[in-house]
Amino acid sequence: MDSKRAGNQTVVFGSPPVILASYSVVGPKEGQGPLGKTFNKIWKDQLNGEKSWELAESKMLQEALQGSIDEAGITKDRIDFMLAGDLLNQIVSSNFAARQIALPFIGVYGACSTMALSIALGSMLIDGGFAEYVLIGVSSHHDTAERQFRAPTEQGNQRAMSAQWTVTGAGSVLLGKQGVGPRVTAATIGRVIDYGETDANNMGSAMAPAVADTILNHFQDLKRTAQDYDHIASGDLGTVGIALAAEVLKQSGSDMGTVFTDCGIRIFDSTQDVHAGGSGCACSSVVFAGDLMQRLKAGELKRVMLVGSGALHSPTSALQGESIPGIGHAVVIEA
Structure with missing residues (x-):
């Protein structure tokens, strides 16, 4: 088999997978930002009716994943694998979303690089002949991340000027072996x-x-x-x-x-x-x-x-x- 490697760290896909659909769900702060009109769905608050921020994040990821499935117009039983990841310990947001989506699941952790890493791995699965459709979803939530990595938001700690604001949102894409799209x-x-x-x-x-x-x-x-x-x-x-x-x-x-x-x-x-x-x-x-x-x-x-x-x-x-x-x-x- 011809090698698909180029140089030391790069792979070039012989049959480049198609991004058939994408879907994004964000929180209210993100919706008020300069890219607000580009998101599919904007929540009105950080909980959206859930009992905890962690449950809210998982729900947000479920919505993004289902959104890509619906946009692509294919039945779920045609999807070979689901790849998903998040920031929480043991990627629980993704695990709980996978429990609801009920597809063969590969959990991915690359911290904030998880979206690019998941697209790379999903493309390898398709180009390698192991899958025809791969569903990918990645999430984070400001309040779950603050609670885990820094301090509870209720404490009102002063943030350093070099600090960044964890985005509340979930993005998803559906990759296919064939079709129309980037x-x-x-x-x-x-x-x-x-x-x-x-x-x-x-x-x-x-x-x-x-x-x-x-x-x-x-x-x-x-x-x-x-x-x-x-x-x-x-x-x-x-x-x-x-x-x-x-x-x-x-x-x-x-x-x-x-x-x-x-x-x-x-x-x-x-x-x-x-x-x-x-x-x-x-x-x-x-x-x-x-x-x-x-x-x-x-x-x-x-x-x-x-x-x-x-x-x-x-x-x-x-x-x-x-x-x-x-x-x-x-x-x-x-x-």
């Missing part, structure tokens, strides 16, 4: 990079080196530059992280110009008091499932690279004084 043409699997950052309120700095490393290896593997893309979006580096990543890339000979943006910066605006921008699994998933997919379908964008960025720490590792490893996974989508 195609996933390549994926670059990132390496874990750790430069010793220990501040959980500055995750952009922790993730930036890994994102830069993945982009540089992607360019090297495919003999491309930033100018070969209409849009390169990191997942959630925020204002601090994207500035650092852009500087690392520039010093390494890759001037990103104006094509390099960040989902965490785009989802909120300066009036919403989110400090360094948005973060969380849902940050890149809802921006991709909403705004970027709409622009790809409209022909406004021809070739997009989504670089999911993840901070691979846990509450326990942070309390033990461990540093925060970073990861970046990239997928290329072409109209």
Whole structure:
């Protein structure tokens, strides 16, 4: 069998999977942001009738997954696998959503890089001949993440200016072997990079080196530059992280110009008091499932690279004084 590897870290799909449908559900703060009109559904509050934030997050993910199924117009029994992930311990939001969706389930954890990683893995399943349809969903919730990783929101702790606001939302896509829609043409699997950052309120700095490393290896593997893309979006580096990543890339000979943006910066605006921008699994998933997919379908964008960025720490590792490893996974989508 001919190798589909290109260089050290990249795979090029021989039969690029099609993104048949996408769906996004967000909370009220996200709906009030500059991308509000691009989301399929906006909740009126953080609970939406559920008894806990955790149950609300799982419900949000269920809605996004079902939304992609309905939009694609295929019956659920034709879907071979469901891939989903979130930020909570043991990815319980995804597990409970999978309990309701009732499809063969693969849980994925890549922290905030989970959307890009899941699209890469789902595309490998289809291009490898193991599946015809793969359903993908990723979620996060501001209040569940704050409770787990930092402090209960009821305490009203003052947030550092380098801190980011975890996005409340869920994004989903349905990949197919055939059909009409943007195609996933390549994926670059990132390496874990750790430069010793220990501040959980500055995750952009922790993730930036890994994102830069993945982009540089992607360019090297495919003999491309930033100018070969209409849009390169990191997942959630925020204002601090994207500035650092852009500087690392520039010093390494890759001037990103104006094509390099960040989902965490785009989802909120300066009036919403989110400090360094948005973060969380849902940050890149809802921006991709909403705004970027709409622009790809409209022909406004021809070739997009989504670089999911993840901070691979846990509450326990942070309390033990461990540093925060970073990861970046990239997928290329072409109209």
